[in-house]
Amino acid sequence: MSSVRVLVGTRKGAFILTSDAKRERWDVSGPHFAGWEIYHLNGSPADPNRLYASQSSGWFGQVIQRSNDGGKVWKPMGNAFAYDGVPGTHQWYDGTQHPWEFKRVWNLAPSLTDPDTVYAGVEDAAMFRSTDGGQTWQELPGLRAAKGHMWQPGAGGMCLHTIILDPSDPNRIFIAISAAGAFRTDDGGQTWQPINRGLRSPYELPDSTAEVGHCVHNLAMHPSRPGVLFMQKHWDVMRSDDAGGLWHEVSGNLPSDFGFPIAVHAHEPNTLYVVPIKSDSEHYPPDGKLRVYRSRTGGNEWEALTKGLPQSDCYVNVLRSALAVDSLESCGIYFGTTGGQVYASADSGDSWAPIVRDLPAVLSVEVQTLP
Amino acid sequence: MIRVVLPHHLRTLAHVGKEVKLQVDGPTTLGSVLDTLEAQYPMLRGTIRDHVTQQRRPFIRFFACGQDLSQEPADAPLPDAVAMGAEPFLVVGAMAGG
Numbered sequence: 001m002s003s004v005r006v007l008v009g010t011r012k013g014a015f016i017l018t019s020d021a022k023r024e025r026w027d028v029s030g031p032h033f034a035g036w037e038i039y040h041l042n043g044s045p046a047d048p049n050r051l052y053a054s055q056s057s058g059w060f061g062q063v064i065q066r067s068n069d070g071g072k073v074w075k076p077m078g079n080a081f082a083y084d085g086v087p088g089t090h091q092w093y094d095g096t097q098h099p100w101e102f103k104r105v106w107n108l109a110p111s112l113t114d115p116d117t118v119y120a121g122v123e124d125a126a127m128f129r130s131t132d133g134g135q136t137w138q139e140l141p142g143l144r145a146a147k148g149h150m151w152q153p154g155a156g157g158m159c160l161h162t163i164i165l166d167p168s169d170p171n172r173i174f175i176a177i178s179a180a181g182a183f184r185t186d187d188g189g190q191t192w193q194p195i196n197r198g199l200r201s202p203y204e205l206p207d208s209t210a211e212v213g214h215c216v217h218n219l220a221m222h223p224s225r226p227g228v229l230f231m232q233k234h235w236d237v238m239r240s241d242d243a244g245g246l247w248h249e250v251s252g253n254l255p256s257d258f259g260f261p262i263a264v265h266a267h268e269p270n271t272l273y274v275v276p277i278k279s280d281s282e283h284y285p286p287d288g289k290l291r292v293y294r295s296r297t298g299g300n301e302w303e304a305l306t307k308g309l310p311q312s313d314c315y316v317n318v319l320r321s322a323l324a325v326d327s328l329e330s331c332g333i334y335f336g337t338t339g340g341q342v343y344a345s346a347d348s349g350d351s352w353a354p355i356v357r358d359l360p361a362v363l364s365v366e367v368q369t370l371p
Numbered sequence: 372m373i374r375v376v377l378p379h380h381l382r383t384l385a386h387v388g389k390e391v392k393l394q395v396d397g398p399t400t401l402g403s404v405l406d407t408l409e410a411q412y413p414m415l416r417g418t419i420r421d422h423v424t425q426q427r428r429p430f431i432r433f434f435a436c437g438q439d440l441s442q443e444p445a446d447a448p449l450p451d452a453v454a455m456g457a458e459p460f461l462v463v464g465a466m467a468g469g
Contacts, residue, residue, distance in 0.1 A: 035380060059430040059464045060380055060418040076384060076414035080422045 004326050005070065005368040006334055007051065008342055009038035012360035014053055016041075016071045019355075021328050023346040026355045032074065033065065037104075040321060041071075043368045044110035044118075052118055052134060054105035062104050064120075066134050077134035081105070081122055084141035090124065091152035100124045100144070107321065109163035113170070121160030125151060125177040127189065140189035143175070147194065147212045154179035154215055161320055162216075167223045174229065174244065176216040179204075182231065184244050195244025204234060218320040220262045222269035230272055230299070232262040232320070237274055239299050250299020255286045261323035265348060266331040270298040273325075273333060273349060275318040284315040292335070294349050308352035309343065316341070321364035328369055336362025373404055373449075374459040381419070381462065385412040390459060399454035401433065402445030419462060434461040 006017040013031030032038075036055045044050040053065040053074065062081065065074045081102045092098035103123040111117035116133040126144055128137040143160075151158060159178050166172035171188040174195075181196040194212050202208040204215055215234035222228065231238040231247065236257050238247040251257035256276040265271035272295045278286045285291060290309040293302040316339035326332035333345045340359040345352045372392040382389065393407045409416045416422065419431055425445070427433070433440045436450045436458050452458035 034383075057380060058467065059378075059428065060384075061421075061428060062417065063384060063414070079417045082423055 002328060003370045004328065004332060005043070005048075005370060006324075006342065006344075006355070007041035007043065007071075007364075007366040007368065008336055008359065008362060009041050009053070009321075009364035010336075010340070010360040010362050011037055014038040014041050014055075014071075015356070015359060017342065017355050023328075023332055023344060028356055029071065031360075032071065033063075036063070038363065039104060039106050040108050040364045040366075042108045042110060042366050044115040045112045046110070047115040048368050048370055050110065050115040050133075052108045052110060054108055054120070056104040062102070064105065064108075064134050078130070078136050081120070081128055081137050082139070083126060083144075084139040088144070088149065090148055090158065091150060093153070097149065100126070102126075103157065104159075106159045106161045107163050109165060112165050112167055119163050119165070119173070121163050121175060123157045123159035124153070125158045125160040125180060127160060127163075127175060129189065140185075142185070142190050143183060143192045146183055146192040148180075150212050151177065151180035152213065162219045164219055164221050164229075166221075166226045168226045172226070172243075174219055174221070176219050176231075178217070179213065179215045181212050181214040182216050182219060182229075182244055195240070196247070197245065198240070198247030199231075199233060199238065200236070201234065217260045218262045220264045220272070222264045225269045228269065228298075230262050230264060232259050232274055234258065234280060237262065237272075237299060250295070252295070252300035252302055254293055254302050255291075255304075259318075260320040261318060261335065263323045263325055263333070265333075266325050266327040267329075268296070268331075268348075271296050271348070272299060273323060274302075275323065275335065277317060283317045288313050288315060290314040290316065290337075292333070292349055292352075305345075305349040305352070307350065308345075319363055321366075322362050324365045324367040326367045326369045332367070334365050334367055336365045338362065372456050373399060373407075373453065374456055375404065375408055376459045376461045378462060378464040380464070381415060384414055384418065387412070392456075399449050400446050401440060401443050401449060404449065404460055405445075430465045430467055432463040432465050434463055435459070 002021040008015040013034045015030035039054045041053045049070040051067040055063040064077045087100035089097035107121035109119040120128040127140045162176040164174040199214045220230045229240045237251045239250045292305040316337035322336040336342045338361040
């Protein structure tokens with residue numbers, strides 16, 4: 001019988017939540033790496049028991065952990081993330097140029113076909129790849145050649161937080177960087193181009209349609225339709241039908257188009273999920289009501305999903321990597337909050353229940369559907 | 372043998388107890404102790420000193436014999452009591468507010 005494994009990264013450790021396909025009773029394991037910030041945990045699509053975790057600390061820096069047995073036993077791997085050559089500089093808050101400095105790994109994206117190949121999106125923004133299961137890491141420096149000197153950190157740091165591997169083309173990768181924008185490679189990571197045409201950031205940028213500098217919060221794609229991308233920008237929910245060549249807004253009737261995560265239903269490429277947040281000044285749901293919004297039309301027309309979610313006095317946030325879906329027949333949707341709740345829906349978002357209520361602030365949620 | 376006391380999180384990472392014992396070849400300096408520690412416990416590389424610059428991470432401190440040795444150069448000899456194993460060399464996670 002199928003089962004589900006939910007990988008939760010928090011401010012104070014990792015947790016692994018497992019259930020059978022009914023998704024009614026959950027086993028909670030953790031904290032793993034107790035006391036450390038776990039920005040991301042992710043599993044290999046090619047070998048679901050191969051997991052990677054980004055473990056970090058303001059005191060002790062970055063550690064990469066790997067499990068070969070679905071998260072029971074972990075082993076520290078290589079943590080040397082050295083930028084290629086002389087790393088150069090990027091824009092600093094005061095307009096001067098500032099040297100690139102590695103801070104942490106935000107996102108780990110295992111290859112779709114090889115358990116030993118994994119990509120790491122890091123702060124200060126850059127892309128690294130390991131082809132030996134996380135023992136050694138090499139930068140893909142062509143990304144920073146895509147106007148990297150003009151990138152500038154946002155409030156959350158200059159982080160590469162989203163990596164999407166195209167299942168139809170192993171040479172194509174989409175990534176997003178806070179306050180820099182979205183980028184694409186079509187040659188396996190050697191060269192990259194900004195894909196931000198159509199984005200408008202009148203409140204954040206002096207040139208609202210600049211080629212780089214947009215604060216992209218998250219990207220999503222359905223594997224059956226890899227040319228169609230969805231984006232939660234700082235403000236605005238956006239869609240591209242040509243692999244990022246041009247974006248158009250699909251915020252429609254959302255109560256706020258500010259937010260962090262965005263996800264696509266596992267079986268319906270036109271069904272999207274976002275979690276509206278009041279504003280960039282007030283990072284909590286509008287009106288104190290935690291509502292996931294679903295569009296079944298690829299954007300523009302949105303409905304509030306509220307059943308089982310708190311509809312008063314709720315002031316948590318849902319961070320960019322903390323929304324994910326399973327691929328069971330009745331698609332499950334999951335998200336974690338900064339208040340430590342992980343909510344699950346086993347019916348595409350129609351109804352929700354918390355799996356856990358009192359974890360540390362949730363940084364990331366990934367879901368594995370196991371045979 | 373040199374006795375090294377690690378902070379809680381590094382003990383967990385290296386799967387060791389409060390104190391580890393190291394056989395340091397040559398002079399007992401700050402650098403040689405850390406080199407030996409990292410060679411014996413490779414998972415500690417990058418957690419105490421920067422991988423590239425070998426500089427102490429900002430919130431790490433080195434104490435021994437009631438002294439703060441954090442600002443000492445890598446080739447500075449450690450106190451004789453540390454070199455003889457009478458006193459431990461402490462790797463400390465600095466207080467950082469709260």
